[in-house]
Structure formats: C-alpha cells, structure tokens
Amino acid sequence: xxxxxxxxxxxxxxxxxxxxxxxxxxxxxxxxxxxxxxxxxxxxxxxxxxxxxxxxxxxxxxxxxxxxxxxxxxxxxxxxxxxxxxxxxxxxxxxxxxxxxxxxxxxxxxxxxx
Amino acid sequence: xxxxxxxxxxxxxxxxxxxxxxxxxxxxxxxxxxxxxxxxxxxxxxxxxxxxxxxxxxxxxxxxxxxxxxxxxxxxxxxxxxxxxxxxxxxxxxxxxxxxxxxxxxxxxxxxxx
Numbered sequence: 001x002x003x004x005x006x007x008x009x010x011x012x013x014x015x016x017x018x019x020x021x022x023x024x025x026x027x028x029x030x031x032x033x034x035x036x037x038x039x040x041x042x043x044x045x046x047x048x049x050x051x052x053x054x055x056x057x058x059x060x061x062x063x064x065x066x067x068x069x070x071x072x073x074x075x076x077x078x079x080x081x082x083x084x085x086x087x088x089x090x091x092x093x094x095x096x097x098x099x100x101x102x103x104x105x106x107x108x109x110x111x112x113x114x
Numbered sequence: 115x116x117x118x119x120x121x122x123x124x125x126x127x128x129x130x131x132x133x134x135x136x137x138x139x140x141x142x143x144x145x146x147x148x149x150x151x152x153x154x155x156x157x158x159x160x161x162x163x164x165x166x167x168x169x170x171x172x173x174x175x176x177x178x179x180x181x182x183x184x185x186x187x188x189x190x191x192x193x194x195x196x197x198x199x200x201x202x203x204x205x206x207x208x209x210x211x212x213x214x215x216x217x218x219x220x221x222x223x224x225x226x227x228x
Contacts, residue, residue, distance in 0.1 A: 031214050042218035101208045105157035
C-alpha cells in the first residue's frame, strides 16, 4: 500500500485563524515532507522530517509550524496566514536513503486564506 | 547543486499517437531520476524511477523512460496515448548520498485531442 492521506481536503481560513493540516502514512517510511504548490507551478519544498527530526526548513515563515508526533504522522500548524499563502499543500513520504528518496504524495489540502 | 529542465511547457497530441516528454538534468554524478504525473487538483503520482542498472525503465500506465548519461537526459515515452493521460508531468532529480531533497522541473502540460 503506497498511500499517504491528508485531511482536510479543503480549508478556508481567515487571516487571524489558527488551523492545522494533517498527514498520515502507514508504509513505514522514515522521511516525511511538506510542499506548497501554486497553480501551474511545481511543488516547492517547505520542510523535511527524517526519523521524526526536522532536517530541512526551506526558510519558511514562522506562521507555518510543522510537527511530527510520530513516524506515521505529520502536522502543519497554520497561524496568521496571508492571502498569498493560498495554495495546494502536499504531504509526501519516502523510504530510507538506500532507495533514493522516491517520494509518495498525498492528494493535498486546498487552502484558501481570506 | 542539481537542476532539472523540461523544455516543453505544453504538448498536444492526438489520442493513439506516441508521446515523448523531454527532461534534462544537471548534476555532477549519476543522480536518482523520477517522473511524476499530476491530474488537476490532485497529488503527484510516481510513474517511474531510475537509480542504477538498465537505462531503460518501465513504469506504470504503459510509460517508460530512458536514461542517457551522455546527453544528461531522462525522457519519458509512451507508444500510444490515451485521453486519460492528459495531465501535468514533472521530472525530478535527487542526489545520491545527499539530502532528502528532490529538485523538480517546471512541468509539461499534456493535452490529448480525441
């Protein structure tokens, strides 16, 4: 099973709200990722967790706060977002380094900031 | 640092025709190479990958790709396109022994005419 699940599918939030995106995988993968994707663009890497530790932060604004409670779960906490943060947020996971970091993506959360 | 170029922003083919999507990469050693497909509003699906060995790799949905070291290319091919293949296609490169990052090309949008 190569499934990554994401909830919710759609989210509308105001600029003063606090919300969270959730990602889950049960493939035993030890690396998990958050990407942001704007229309007609490739995914942009935001964060990477490797063995439940944050290994890469691509200079993402602090209004985005990732959390990896365990090896199967990845959250992205959102606070005081701006309208330009509206995008498709993708979660991905990958096996260990020996398999070359092939990444499996979830269906995404479509976020609209009003 | 690695980089990926997909020279064609948009390609239109007729159903049943053959398809080739181009991908060129820049990396100092043999990279890990991937092709992903994304339908509108969906996540990315892994079509195929190249790590080592046979330079012609087979993927899902009847796709194949050929790694050509001398041309730094990893072109995606399909002998007969189906209407359901209409989507955005992304080539990506990862670094052997490096970080967990994948670098994506800008994508090629495929339109299939009936």
